[in-house]
Amino acid sequence: MAKRTLDEVFSNDPLGLLEVSVTKSKKLSNYAIYYDTFEELKGFIEENGREPEIEADNIHEAKLAARLEKLRASPEALEALGPFDTDGLLGAESNSEKKTALTIDDVLSSDLLEDNDEIFQLKHVSVGTKKQTASEDMATRKKCPDFDSFKPLFKQIQEELDNGTLKTRGIKGVAEIQKGQAFILSGLIAYVVDMGEKKERRKGHHNARMRVVYSNGMESNLLLRSFGAALYKDKAAREIFSKDKETLLTEEKHSLYRSGIVYVLRSKSDDPRIAPHRDYLHKIGVTTSDVKKRIASAPKDSTYLLADVEVVAEFTLYNMNLKATEKLLHAFFRDAQADIRIPDRFGEMVRPKEWFFLSLDAIKQATQLIKNNEITDYRYDAETAQLIKKER
Incomplete structure (x- = not known):
C-alpha cells in the first residue's frame, strides 16, 4: 500500500479527529486569583509577624485585610486553598472534609472577584506594591x-x-x-x-x-x-x-564604643534633714546597665539614702573610661559635696559620698564639657553655683 502524504491525511478526515481547538481553562485561571491572594497574605504575615489590619493607614495593607475576610467567608476559596493552608490562616473550615463541586459560573460569581468595596475606591492615593517599600x-x-x-x-x-x-x-x-x-x-x-x-x-x-x-x-x-x-x-x-575592620559594630575598643550612662537622681526621702533640699540635692553616678534596674532596691540601700529616688537625667558617653569619668565629675564638684550621715539597715552610721548640692543645669554643663574634652578649662564655684572658665 502506497504511503499517503500529509496533505492527503489532513484532507481525508471524515470523522473530524484532527479538528482540535485549544481552549483556556477558565476554572484554573480564576482559581489562580485565590492562590495569588493567599500567597500575598502569607508573605505579608511572614514579613510583619501579624495579619493585615482593615484600619491600617497603608492602603495596600487595608486591601489585603479585606481580601482575607472574603477568603475566610468564601466556601469555594476555602475548598480550593484548604490543602495549602497548613498554618490555619483561613480557619478550621478551610481544612474541612466538605467537597462541594464547583462550576465555572460559581467561581465567576464569587464576591472575591468583586472590587466594589469602599476600601478599594481610591482617591488621590497611589496604590502600593506587594512588598513594603x-x-x-x-x-x-x-x-x-x-x-x-x-x-x-x-x-x-x-x-x-x-x-x-x-x-x-x-x-x-x-x-x-x-x-x-x-x-x-x-x-x-x-x-x-x-x-x-x-x-x-x-x-x-x-x-x-x-x-x-x-x-x-x-x-x-x-x-x-x-x-x-x-x-x-x-x-x-x-x-x-x-576600613580597618570587616564591619562597623559598637564593640569595646572600637572608635564608636558606648562607654555607659551618667545618671542624676533626686531623693524622695521624707527625712526632715533631706526633704527640704530635695530640689537641689542630686546623686551623680554611672552605670553600663539600665538605670531603673540599678535603683530598684534603693529603699534598702544607704547609697540612695534608704529611700526611693527618681531619675532626673541620663547622659550617654562614648569612648570614655566610665569610672574615671565618675571620679572626674565628683572631683569637679567637690566643693558642693553634701555631708550626709545616716544609719544603714544595721544601725551603722554611713556617709554616702555621691550626693551634691547642685542644680541640674550645672551637672548638664559639666557633662557636656567632658564630652567636648573641655572640662579642664573650667572650675566650679560653690559660692556662685556657676561653672567658671579658668584664666590662662
Missing part, C-alpha cells in the same frame, strides 16, 4: 525620645565618613545585619541600636524585632526582614564599615 518604612517611624544620647554617635560617624576613617559599600544581605551596625537609608544614617532574639518563621528564614534610630531624630521598631527589604529597595542604600 523604603518610603513605607519611613512612614512607620516615630520621634526618638532619647535622641540626645545618640547625637554624638551620629556626629562622629559623619565626621569619620568625611575624613575617610569609615567607608560605605553595598548591602550584603539580611542575614548580615547585626546590632551595632550603621547604614545609609533614604539619605539618612540608620543605626541598629538593638535586636531581639532571632526566631525561625519558616524553614531557613529567621526574623527578629529591631530598634533602629535615624540621624534625623526618628526611630522605628520593625522586623529584621522588613528593614532588609527597605535597604534592598533603596538603590542608594549603603552599609557603613571601618
Whole structure:
C-alpha cells in the first residue's frame, strides 16, 4: 500500500479527529486569583509577624485585610486553598472534609472577584506594591525620645565618613545585619541600636524585632526582614564599615564604643534633714546597665539614702573610661559635696559620698564639657553655683 502524504491525511478526515481547538481553562485561571491572594497574605504575615489590619493607614495593607475576610467567608476559596493552608490562616473550615463541586459560573460569581468595596475606591492615593517599600518604612517611624544620647554617635560617624576613617559599600544581605551596625537609608544614617532574639518563621528564614534610630531624630521598631527589604529597595542604600575592620559594630575598643550612662537622681526621702533640699540635692553616678534596674532596691540601700529616688537625667558617653569619668565629675564638684550621715539597715552610721548640692543645669554643663574634652578649662564655684572658665 502506497504511503499517503500529509496533505492527503489532513484532507481525508471524515470523522473530524484532527479538528482540535485549544481552549483556556477558565476554572484554573480564576482559581489562580485565590492562590495569588493567599500567597500575598502569607508573605505579608511572614514579613510583619501579624495579619493585615482593615484600619491600617497603608492602603495596600487595608486591601489585603479585606481580601482575607472574603477568603475566610468564601466556601469555594476555602475548598480550593484548604490543602495549602497548613498554618490555619483561613480557619478550621478551610481544612474541612466538605467537597462541594464547583462550576465555572460559581467561581465567576464569587464576591472575591468583586472590587466594589469602599476600601478599594481610591482617591488621590497611589496604590502600593506587594512588598513594603523604603518610603513605607519611613512612614512607620516615630520621634526618638532619647535622641540626645545618640547625637554624638551620629556626629562622629559623619565626621569619620568625611575624613575617610569609615567607608560605605553595598548591602550584603539580611542575614548580615547585626546590632551595632550603621547604614545609609533614604539619605539618612540608620543605626541598629538593638535586636531581639532571632526566631525561625519558616524553614531557613529567621526574623527578629529591631530598634533602629535615624540621624534625623526618628526611630522605628520593625522586623529584621522588613528593614532588609527597605535597604534592598533603596538603590542608594549603603552599609557603613571601618576600613580597618570587616564591619562597623559598637564593640569595646572600637572608635564608636558606648562607654555607659551618667545618671542624676533626686531623693524622695521624707527625712526632715533631706526633704527640704530635695530640689537641689542630686546623686551623680554611672552605670553600663539600665538605670531603673540599678535603683530598684534603693529603699534598702544607704547609697540612695534608704529611700526611693527618681531619675532626673541620663547622659550617654562614648569612648570614655566610665569610672574615671565618675571620679572626674565628683572631683569637679567637690566643693558642693553634701555631708550626709545616716544609719544603714544595721544601725551603722554611713556617709554616702555621691550626693551634691547642685542644680541640674550645672551637672548638664559639666557633662557636656567632658564630652567636648573641655572640662579642664573650667572650675566650679560653690559660692556662685556657676561653672567658671579658668584664666590662662
